[in-house]
Amino acid sequence: MRGTAGSPVLVVTGGTRGIGAAVAHRAVAAGWRVCVTWRDDEAAARDTVGALRALGGSVVDVRADLADDGAAEAVLDAAAVLGPVTHVVANAGTTGRLGRLVDTEAAVVRRVVDVNATGTLLLARECVSRWEAVGTPGVLVTVSSVAAQSGAPGEYVAYAASKAAVEALTVGLAKEVGPSGIRVACVSPGTTRTGIHAAGGEPGRPDRVAPSVPLRRAGEPDEVAAAVWWLLSDEASYVSGAVLRVSGGL
Template sequence: MTNVTVITGGSRGIGAATARRLAHTGQHIAIGYRRDHTAADTVVADLRATGVRAIAVPADTRDPDQVTALFDAAAELGTLTGLVNNAGITSPIGPFTDLDPDDLRRVIDVNLLGYVLCAQQAARRMTDGAAIVNLSSVAATLGSPGEYVHYAAVKAATDALTIGLAKELAPRGIRVNAVAPGIIRTDIHALSGQPDRPDRAASRIPLGRPGEPDEVAAAVTWLLSPDASYTTGAILRVGGGL
């Protein structure tokens, strides 16, 4: 059987790091991405260099038709055994009272609606032994006061989605878990208007530094692997102590 994993937001950051790790385990990969064709092509080239099959599919995960197209394309590679729900955005950091409703809607649509639509497609196609990993955040329990409370609330919803879906899909032998990263060196911070946030926040992280994408990818890869065969409904915190 040819095992295939779909990774949304796979052209950069944690998604790209996870794709590269999974390729070294022999997984064939379909990455979804929004805009950066060059970055997506670079990741696919790296994956193919390991000997696996890989494709990049432009897909807005807020759109049910584009999500279906992503999973249909992945099916051309083989049997769907993994989904990494990783595509995500933040909005400008600031007080809750200044939150723009358009920013709120985008955060909800990408980080929650997108996860639901992708998990739904995966659940329809997966069979015994498959696994889903949702990317949550330590913000889900810390709340992110003064920064992005709405983002934290959506990530708390991600945790609830993970737990509920794990219980619903367990009888079919499909595992569902989440990884909750802390402050990681990715370009998501530039979207919030503070590209230097990881280094500025280092002093409040117990381990004294921000994390790297590959450190999160390692946790995701484990949860997708047979080594985690009895783990479902878990939220694995990878936050340096946060």
């Protein structure tokens, strides 16, 4: 049954566009209750939430900036109207503008690190605190990028550094909370056709970089969402501390 008291409750940050929205659609289709967060694009949020509810899903949305103090607590409190939160996808992120690090303003560097690294750390901290308090064997899936390995020179070194932090968080936290039955894993996408490229100043970037990908194409949001969904599922019950690359061979 859809949206019943026994179904899982999933929080997806940055869940109204791109990869996050694709994850939310999979969850609602499976009968999960879902809370999605968004920050700027209210029109996209309304469209996504409307589509999810049209599928019969129990859905709430929260406007939140995960870099803000108290945002993690506010999001989890809002999601609790659906029931105890059992699964979280830390997907919200930003690249900043494409360009060399030396040409990137300090405020942009701080913003990228605050959203991608600090925001994910604080969300993870709050999830674990709540799950350990009541003995919930929760699942946290973080979203990194292959930039964490490549360094993204000439494009977004600060973003790459922030995503490397997300991967370190995944590995360390998984070891820390494994004895509590909590799983933490990460998906590391390659270039994917989402709005993040336009926000970074180059909407056509997926087509530009596609020839450098072994599969010779950019990924689609649902291809990455499939990996996230698997990590959330019981099929991945023995997977923790792993970073799963979904990158077309990069």
